[in-house]
Amino acid sequence: MQGSVDAVVIGRNEGDRLIACLASMQGQVRRVVYVDSGSTDGSVAAARAAGAQVVALDMARPFTAARARNAGLEMLADDPPDFVQLLDGDCALDPDWVATAQAFLLARPDLAVVCGRRRERFPQVSVWNRLADAEWDTPPGAARACGGDALMRFAPVLQVGGYRDDLIAGEEPELCLRLARAGWGIWRLEAEMTVHDAAMTRFSQWWRRTRRAGHAFAEGAALHGAGPERHWVAETRRALLWGAVLPAVAVLGALIHPAALLVLLAWPLQALRLALRRGGDRAAWERAAFTVLGKLPEALGVLGYWWGRVQGRRAGLIEYK
Known part of the structure; x- marks a missing residue:
């Protein structure tokens, strides 16, 4: 050949x-x-x-x-x-x-x-x-x-x-x-x-790997998000919305009234929606649950990237094994 x-x-x-x-x-x-x-x-x-x-x-x-x-x-x-x-x-x-x-x-x-x-x-x-x-x-x-x-x-x-x-x-x-x-x-x-x-x-390995993905989303969006491809802009926004904004609204709102914690029901409802869309079998439930849970470490990765930018330093490797 x-x-x-x-x-x-x-x-x-x-x-x-x-x-x-x-x-x-x-x-x-x-x-x-x-x-x-x-x-x-x-x-x-x-x-x-x-x-x-x-x-x-x-x-x-x-x-x-x-x-x-x-x-x-x-x-x-x-x-x-x-x-x-x-x-x-x-x-x-x-x-x-x-x-x-x-x-x-x-x-x-x-x-x-x-x-x-x-x-x-x-x-x-x-x-x-x-x-x-x-x-x-x-x-x-x-x-x-x-x-x-x-x-x-x-x-x-x-x-x-x-x-x-x-x-x-x-x-x-x-x-x-x-x-x-x-x-x-x-x-x-x-x-x-x-x-x-x-x-x-180990759960900790999955968590670090998912946090690394959030970092990648944020840096990719910072580099190329303004281009026509909107590189990883949507992924970054989803991570922040589900992994940072939603829990922050629930916790801060609970300081005013405990009912604000009901906002957190959006997580299991989203997992239910994703699982049913993927067929509702065991694999679908696993993927749905960890997709939703994964927005927390992804958000940490996004925020960690921007905190490093503010401090003027680059992040080191995020290794999971």
């Missing part, structure tokens, strides 16, 4: 997940660049043993996944491929993915990015893993953005400047927005792409 394909994998302390990730790319890509972010579990040695080129980031500088991906892209620039597979170190590629995605991009010269179905490896372990699995199940067809796993045309990604190094979250949708502005399309295939291991077994 025409067109060379290389891969950039990023990770830190992924252990056996990284070994499985690198093994899954055997025979699918020409070369692999692994970008390590301060691992202490032997990941660098394991990557080299698997035949990957290794870039060890200088951790004296603030780390972001976007910075790691850019470092991998720079390593490939000396012998640029036609396509690059971006992958997180806690994922494994489906054996047919690269050939399927490559053929689709060759047939569609208007597209710069193609992604497929990412699945959770252990959805049965926790409700939070199941929620992540449902989150990855986006509609096939033209898309506004991809996630961390995707096959991309190498040249357009470099032409728009790659990822924004300073984003601690939401770097893929931001890159896709700039690609779209440059005239490129993004497509989601109905094809198996990767298996991911979120390893979320």
Whole structure:
């Protein structure tokens, strides 16, 4: 098949997940660049043993996944491929993915990015893993953005400047927005792409991950919300309305009259509406309940971003595992 394909994998302390990730790319890509972010579990040695080129980031500088991906892209620039597979170190590629995605991009010269179905490896372990699995199940067809796993045309990604190094979250949708502005399309295939291991077994992990999403919404809206795409403006507003304004009105109103607390009934009523709209089964109730509850950490993420802006400082990573 025409067109060379290389891969950039990023990770830190992924252990056996990284070994499985690198093994899954055997025979699918020409070369692999692994970008390590301060691992202490032997990941660098394991990557080299698997035949990957290794870039060890200088951790004296603030780390972001976007910075790691850019470092991998720079390593490939000396012998640029036609396509690059971006992958997180806690994922494994489906054996047919690269050939399927490559053929689709060759047939569609208007597209710069193609992604497929990412699945959770252990959805049965926790409700939070199941929620992540449902989150990855986006509609096939033209898309506004991809996630961390995707096959991309190498040249357009470099032409728009790659990822924004300073984003601690939401770097893929931001890159896709700039690609779209440059005239490129993004497509989601109905094809198996990767298996991911979120390893979320605690409520606190889900809470931090959801707070990070709120931060991404706020920063994305601050960067591009004034544009015609209204990038993440609606998501930011929903987070603030349901996660900050509504509880504030209830608590402050209760200082005048306890009946104001009835405003909080909007939460279970919204969960009921969402659950019934999604079919009313167990999965629908789980998604509905955590969608509504998630507006609290999302609001904290939004407010945290703006508080940092007021103080003139950038937020550090919000990690959940």
